[in-house]
Amino acid sequence: MSRRIMFGASCMSVILLWSLIGLSEQAFTLLSEPTGGFKYMIPEGWTTAEFSGFKFKISRGVPSSGFAPNIAVVDEAFGGSVEDYITACLVPMEKGAEGFKLLEKKPFDTDSGIKGIKLVFESKWDGKQLMQTQYYFKGTKGKMLVITCSVLPEDGPKFADIFDTAMKTFQIVEPPDERPKN
Numbered sequence: 676m677s678r679r680i681m682f683g684a685s686c687m688s689v690i691l692l693w694s695l696i697g698l699s700e701q702a703f704t705l706l707s708e709p710t711g712g713f714k715y716m717i718p719e720g721w722t723t724a725e726f727s728g729f730k731f732k733i734s735r736g737v738p739s740s741g742f743a744p745n746i747a748v749v750d751e752a753f754g755g756s757v758e759d760y761i762t763a764c765l766v767p768m769e770k771g772a773e774g775f776k777l778l779e780k781k782p783f784d785t786d787s788g789i790k791g792i793k794l795v796f797e798s799k800w801d802g803k804q805l806m807q808t809q810y811y812f813k814g815t816k817g818k819m820l821v822i823t824c825s826v827l828p829e830d831g832p833k834f835a836d837i838f839d840t841a842m843k844t845f846q847i848v849e850p851p852d853e854r855p856k857n
Contacts, residue, residue: 706734709851711750712815716844718746718837734841742803744826744834746841753819757792757811760819772798783810786843793842795835797828806831810842815849 706723707714708731717723717734726733726747735745753760761780769775775798783793791812798805810822822845824838 712848712850714846714848715841718841742827746824748822750818750820752817754817757813761792774799785845787846804828808838
């Protein structure tokens with residue numbers, strides 16, 4: 676199971692190394708993904724983009740030094756608690772991510788009262804050093820939602836409040852019924 680969890684938590688990190696330049700974009704204030712069971716307000720001036728291989732849109736800022744700061748959400752089936760999920764993720768992340776360094780782990784609550792956990796770490800992916808902030812929330816229907824906010828390490832301090840502000844607006848919504856209608 677830990678290999679699958681590592682995939683969910685870190686696979687998107689590799690994909691996010693790409694600066695996402697040249698994707699079709701559309702400006703939104705609210706990023707709503709009803710089938711994913713979530714919505715949140717993207718940072719001011721950011722856009723959203725569809726990215727091949729991702730179920731949900733990614734929000735991104737203006738590229739700096741060849742990399743666009745971005746926020747991506749993945750979901751994964753997981754029946755345990757948020758703490759159990761992080762415990763299962765940390766060991767493979769520490770062993771599998773080059774230069775992994777955990778900088779912070781603490782509880783994080785949204786404005787709507789969702790209780791989660793926030794991790795901040797640095798690691799190298801495909802030769803590029805990144806600072807990433809991940810927010811973990813229990814979603815609906817046995818899903819764990821992992822939100823990864825990625826920036827270059829030198830941009831980390833200026834984006835810390837931007838990421839927290841966006842994630843404070845994170846809300847869980849009931850996904851539409853997937854059963855066929857008669």
